[in-house]
Amino acid sequence: MPTESDYKDQLLQLIQLQHMDSQIYDLLTTSETFPVKIQEMDALHECNRTALNKAEDDLKKLQVFKNQRETDMQAKEDLIKKHQSQLFQIKNNKEYSALQAEIHGVKADISLIEEDIINLFDKIDAAKKAVDAEKKAFEDEKKKFDAEKALIMDEEKKINDELQAVQAKRVEVSGSIDKTLLGQYERILRSRGRTALAVVVDDERCGECRMLLRPQIINEAKLKRALVLCENCSRMLYTEQ
Ligand SMILES: [Zn+2]
Numbered sequence: 690m691p692t693e694s695d696y697k698d699q700l701l702q703l704i705q706l707q708h709m710d711s712q713i714y715d716l717l718t719t720s721e722t723f724p725v726k727i728q729e730m731d732a733l734h735e736c737n738r739t740a741l742n743k744a745e746d747d748l749k750k751l752q753v754f755k756n757q758r759e760t761d762m763q764a765k766e767d768l769i770k771k772h773q774s775q776l777f778q779i780k781n782n783k784e785y786s787a788l789q790a791e792i793h794g795v796k797a798d799i800s801l802i803e804e805d806i807i808n809l810f811d812k813i814d815a816a817k818k819a820v821d822a823e824k825k826a827f828e829d830e831k832k833k834f835d836a837e838k839a840l841i842m843d844e845e846k847k848i849n850d851e852l853q854a855v856q857a858k859r860v861e862v863s864g865s866i867d868k869t870l871l872g873q874y875e876r877i878l879r880s881r882g883r884t885a886l887a888v889v890v891d892d893e894r895c896g897e898c899r900m901l902l903r904p905q906i907i908n909e910a911k912l913k914r915a916l917v918l919c920e921n922c923s924r925m926l927y928t929e930q
Contacts, residue, residue: 691867693914700913700927702866703874707886709859714883716852723845727838734834741823748816755809762802765795870916877924887924898922 691699772792779785863871878885887897889910894901900921902910910917910926917926 690869690916695867696915697913699867699870702862703870703886703925704927706859706862706866706874707884709855709862710878710885711883712855713852713859716848716855720845720848720852723841723848726841730834730838730841734831737827737830741820741827744816744820744823748813748820751809751813751816755806755813758802758805758809762799762806765799765802769795769799873916874925881922881924885924887919887922887926889926889928895919895922895924895926897924902926 769792772788772795776785776788776792779788866874874885881897884897887895889902889907890896892907898919898921900919902919906917906920906926907928909915911928911930913927918924919926
């Protein structure tokens with residue numbers, strides 16, 4: 690531990706160190722929020738894809754259905770051809786009119802299918818337009834998202850650069866502090882988070898935990914000859930005078 694005469698100077702170094710450690714703590718806290726923000730943005734952006742996926746699915750279903758109807762029509766047309774060639778082989782009138790009636794029925798089916806197919810063409814056109822609109826909306830959103838994301842990433846880089854600079858300065862300052870004192874300071878910092886030092890406020894309270902301090906403790910802190918801890922939060926006390 691430093692001698693009594695050195696302690697005052699060491700305390701000044703600790704105050705400088707504390708200033709940096711609070712900065713580091715705040716910068717780290719801010720820095721940790723960036724990956725979360727970016728993750729949330731990505732998730733939100735994926736949600737926007739749902740509408741596009743649905744429009745694409747709708748279009749695909751209509752196309753499959755149209756293909757089916759076209760296959761159905763082809764089968765019916767083949768059937769008519771088959772029946773028509775059968776007509777020439779039939780000698781019996783009754784059978785002839787029965788087959789003709791069947792051909793007539795199949796032709797009626799075909800015109801229904803044709804109507805279906807025409808409707809499906811219209812629906813497919815509309816579905817294609819819907820896909821294009823959703824695609825455009827998705828891409829516009831993506832541009833916005835990418836711009837926002839770039840801003841966040843710039844901000845993240847700025848914070849991380851600042852963090853590195855403070856950390857480098859901290860190494861310098863901590864090098865001039867007595868190892869035992871520094872060890873004790875760092876233990877308190879680890880357990881308390883943001884601050885290991887506490888200034889005496891209103892000449893009666895710990896500036897961090899706000900507990901009233903005994904006059905003897907305050908006097909010792911004012912002397913700045915040796916380490917004085919808050920009896921409540923265990924932080925290193927100092928006075929501003
Ligand atoms: Zn305290």
